Amino acid sequence: xxxFGYRANSLLTFAVTILAFMCAIVSFSFSNQxxxxxxQILNINWFQKQPHGNDEVSLTxxxxxxxxxxxxxxxxxxxxFVAAEYKTSKNSLNQVSLWDAIIPEKEHAKFWIQISxxxxxxxxxxxxxxKDFNLxxxxxxxxxxxxxxxxxxxxxxxxxxxxxx
Amino acid sequence: MGLVGxxxxxxxxxxxxxxLTQAIRLGMIVTSALIIWKALICVTGSDSLVVVVLSESMxxxxxxxxxxxxxxxxxxxxxxxxxxxxxxxxxxxxxxxxIMVHERENTGEVDVLTKGDNNPExxxxxxxxxxxxxxxxxxxxxxxxxxPYVGWVTIIxxxxxxxxxxxxxxxxxxxxxxxx
Numbered sequence: 399x400x401x402f403g404y405r406a407n408s409l410l411t412f413a414v415t416i417l418a419f420m421c422a423i424v425s426f427s428f429s430n431q432x433x434x435x436x437x438q439i440l441n442i443n444w445f446q447k448q449p450h451g452n453d454e455v456s457l458t459x460x461x462x463x464x465x466x467x468x469x470x471x472x473x474x475x476x477x478x479f480v481a482a483e484y485k486t487s488k489n490s491l492n493q494v495s496l497w498d499a500i501i502p503e504k505e506h507a508k509f510w511i512q513i514s515x516x517x518x519x520x521x522x523x524x525x526x527x528x529k530d531f532n533l534x535x536x537x538x539x540x541x542x543x544x545x546x547x548x549x550x551x552x553x554x555x556x557x558x559x560x561x562x563x
Numbered sequence: 564m565g566l567v568g569x570x571x572x573x574x575x576x577x578x579x580x581x582x583l584t585q586a587i588r589l590g591m592i593v594t595s596a597l598i599i600w601k602a603l604i605c606v607t608g609s610d611s612l613v614v615v616v617l618s619e620s621m622x623x624x625x626x627x628x629x630x631x632x633x634x635x636x637x638x639x640x641x642x643x644x645x646x647x648x649x650x651x652x653x654x655x656x657x658x659x660x661x662i663m664v665h666e667r668e669n670t671g672e673v674d675v676l677t678k679g680d681n682n683p684e685x686x687x688x689x690x691x692x693x694x695x696x697x698x699x700x701x702x703x704x705x706x707x708x709x710x711p712y713v714g715w716v717t718i719i720x721x722x723x724x725x726x727x728x729x730x731x732x733x734x735x736x737x738x739x740x741x742x743x
Binding site: 490491502522541542545546548550 | 623624625639641642643644645660662663664665666667668674680685706707708709710711
């Protein structure tokens, strides 16, 4: 009853249980999160209908964001991406990711970047002419341990031209 | 040497009844673990409760050997979610992020494209021949929680099965030789 093995076993079980409990409750410590972002479309580079029938557009975007308030001691990285959201007659929701980045540290979380879309903006069909769409900046906080959480900012009011160019 | 001597003595002095009690006790522990496992699968709605990350395609967020907790709800699949899916014909599930969603107006069916964070290209190369999109029935769950390093135990046991046998053998010996 008092052998070394028995004591070591009890101690180890207790330690692992406490560790698991700590890993679990760490997910419930939310801090004040006030991220902000702005996206501008600087230019529509080109807007074509592909040979197999789908519309494709290439944009140059100007993205400004401050995601520093998302970083806590438990944050391993923040994955941020910009997606275009729009509705067509066939699909009630389309989301197309245009750009993403991995932010490993708080210092890199306040940034300004001007790029053309990293991923191709292709529709299922040819519905993009004169289309109004939202640009959303999503972030996904990946912790060192525990629950991951994600949220987004929706910016509306963007639209594509009437004709191909 | 004393420990081995003790073990041999205790094996010699074992009676049938005691052995059966031990066996039943062991069976109870295994069964209750199984019950908890299956109940958690019911609660989270996904076929497997956890997956172990096997590749580096989601680095630096998920490293090889990390464990992901899955949850599957009826909520629609949206861009940015990390999903676990099976490709027809392959048995290893893949954990990647959704980058494109097209959801049908009336039926609510959805076409989804995924990509690993660390991969240069999207996953169309990984899908079955001719498959351009994933649908809801391919997806086993969403990753909602994360525990680092714990999955290495599974990886080691899969890649070097001899360790699995050694572990089970040692545990069996310990159970038999304990006098409780």
